[in-house]
Amino acid sequence: MKLNNFSARGTTVALRTADTAPTTAARIVPIAKGDDGLELPVTSLAPEGLLDALSSLGAKGGAGETLRLLIDGTVYLTTGLGNADDIDDEAVRRAYGVAARALGDIKEAAASCEFGTQAVVEGLLLGSYKYAGFKSENDNSPAIVTVVGADQDEFDRAVAVADSVNFSRDLVNTPAAFLYPEAYAGIVKDLAEEWKDEVDLTVEVISGDQLAQQGFGGIVAVGKGSKNGPQLVHVSYDGGGDKHIALVGKGITFDTGGISLKPSANMEDMISDMGGSAAQLGAIVAAAKLKLPVRVDAWLPMAENMPSGNATRPGDVITHYGGKTSEVLNTDAEGRLVLADAIARACEDNPNYLIEAATLTGAQLVALGARTTAVIGSDEFRDTVAEIGRGVGEPAWAMPLLEEQEEELKSPVADMRNVHNKRTGGTSFAGLYLSKFVPEDVEWVHLDIAGPAWNGGSPYGYVPARATGAPVRTIVETISRIAADQV
Ligand code: BES
Ligand code: MN
Ligand code: ZN
Numbered sequence: 001m002k003l004n005n006f007s008a009r010g011t012t013v014a015l016r017t018a019d020t021a022p023t024t025a026a027r028i029v030p031i032a033k034g035d036d037g038l039e040l041p042v043t044s045l046a047p048e049g050l051l052d053a054l055s056s057l058g059a060k061g062g063a064g065e066t067l068r069l070l071i072d073g074t075v076y077l078t079t080g081l082g083n084a085d086d087i088d089d090e091a092v093r094r095a096y097g098v099a100a101r102a103l104g105d106i107k108e109a110a111a112s113c114e115f116g117t118q119a120v121v122e123g124l125l126l127g128s129y130k131y132a133g134f135k136s137e138n139d140n141s142p143a144i145v146t147v148v149g150a151d152q153d154e155f156d157r158a159v160a161v162a163d164s165v166n167f168s169r170d171l172v173n174t175p176a177a178f179l180y181p182e183a184y185a186g187i188v189k190d191l192a193e194e195w196k197d198e199v200d201l202t203v204e205v206i207s208g209d210q211l212a213q214q215g216f217g218g219i220v221a222v223g224k225g226s227k228n229g230p231q232l233v234h235v236s237y238d239g240g241g242d243k244h245i246a247l248v249g250k251g252i253t254f255d256t257g258g259i260s261l262k263p264s265a266n267m268e269d270m271i272s273d274m275g276g277s278a279a280q281l282g283a284i285v286a287a288a289k290l291k292l293p294v295r296v297d298a299w300l301p302m303a304e305n306m307p308s309g310n311a312t313r314p315g316d317v318i319t320h321y322g323g324k325t326s327e328v329l330n331t332d333a334e335g336r337l338v339l340a341d342a343i344a345r346a347c348e349d350n351p352n353y354l355i356e357a358a359t360l361t362g363a364q365l366v367a368l369g370a371r372t373t374a375v376i377g378s379d380e381f382r383d384t385v386a387e388i389g390r391g392v393g394e395p396a397w398a399m400p401l402l403e404e405q406e407e408e409l410k411s412p413v414a415d416m417r418n419v420h421n422k423r424t425g426g427t428s429f430a431g432l433y434l435s436k437f438v439p440e441d442v443e444w445v446h447l448d449i450a451g452p453a454w455n456g457g458s459p460y461g462y463v464p465a466r467a468t469g470a471p472v473r474t475i476v477e478t479i480s481r482i483a484a485d486q487v
Pocket of ligand 2: 333334
């Protein structure tokens with residue numbers, strides 16, 4: 001099977017379920033900080049005397065703390081949950097994520113499920129993810145972890161979701177020379193074909209002259225500075241039911257800024273500027289694997305934002321899908337231009353919900369830091385999705401649409417301008433711009449993941465360096481709740 005240029009993938013531990021731990025396997029044992037010192041909240045994999053041994057070693061049970069002990073020929077790897085009173089799913093995911101990364105040369109391990117199959121499995125699969133890229137020497141033969149006492153259905157669902165997060169991470173981690181728009185669209189087509197027994201997805205790609213002919217002026221304008229032409233990828237999944245959800249994700253495979261060129265410092269991080277589209281792909285694959293009873297259509301505009309003799313200029317006016325016009329005053333505010341087309345197209349099919357994700361503004365990082373998604377949209381749905389994000393361990397916070405920015409959006413020569421040239425409220429301004437392409441009767445949410453999509457620092461909890469896979473789990477959980485009539 002030809003996999004285009006998507007040969008470098010991350011690796012994780014391999015999971016299997018069993019009733020008992022193999023005798024030779026290292027035991028992963030969670031420990032916690034109690035009021036009166038160290039606690040062993042679950043004991044199924046712990047030997048007699050472990051607590052005393054740990055105490056004498058000075059173990060505290062704090063989050064992030066791991067220790068290895070050899071007792072009677074068996075290795076025990078302890079991982080801290082933090083305060084015993086505050087143990088929730090997120091603490092468990094983090095502790096098992098940290099443990100998975102601490103396995104090192106341990107090739108066989110066991111974990112038990114007293115704290116919930118889902119949290120343990122997600123922690124292990126998300127935390128162990130390692131992307132070695134194109135290193136010529138790669139000694140990474142992943143460990144096998146036996147999960148003891150798992151609920152099998154919950155195990156299968158957690159694996160489906162975690163695999164989708166890691167798939168999204170793989171796409172985002174892939175350098176732009178391998179993941180340019182045509183290659184990206186090809187990968188989506190090839191994988192849908194390869195996975196067709198497990199997931200029922202339909203893929204349609206609009207590219208070349210078709211884009212201009214069908215009126216996608218925003219996608220054409222952003223893509224035309226590059227030799228690697230833009231693409232609009234449409235992925236659908238129909239699980240029945242009467243709910244229709246549209247997903248839209250920013251797919252800028254590299255963002256130089258275009259003629260409004262970015263400074264060179266950290267420009268390499270702009271390989272992650274397709275993180276919104278990668279998250280939507282992960283989400284629709286998960287929805288299909290979980291056979292959620294909803295109809296989902298993902299619209300993913302892909303373009304490489306490059307400066308060249310054929311690039312869009314500041315001052316140009318473009319016509320979006322559906323006829324609205326934008327004055328492009330800054331070619332680095334390109335995400336909103338491609339999203340406008342994709343949103344307009346997605347809404348033509350009258351979805352009940354629109355979930356859109358994009359690495360859209362540096363202002364998101366200024367407002368909320370690097371890990372918290374900015375959530376803008378219809379009042380109620382926005383708050384629901386922000387809460388869902390916090391619930392699954394993907395921090396998210398609602399941000400307003402600002403009345404005073406209506407004036408700032410006005411252009412003398414077009415329906416709107418793409419930037420307001422102010423230092424204030426950049427994330428909200430981008431949200432207001434996008435809102436003009438969403439019909440009144442669609443429940444809409446925009447997730448600005450400029451910071452959360454990429455971890456430029458060290459791994460923490462179950463989040464690796466580089467691509468994080470955010471906000472796949474937020475979107476999957478939102479789709480699940482809509483399917484279950486809980487939104
Ligand atoms: N892709 C960037 C946003 C971004 C910045 C993502 C940092 C991840 C990390 C986006 O296309 C962009 O360049 N936005 C501009 C908008 C400005 C010109 C109004 C920005 O935020 O500076
Ligand atoms: Mn940009
Ligand atoms: Zn961008």
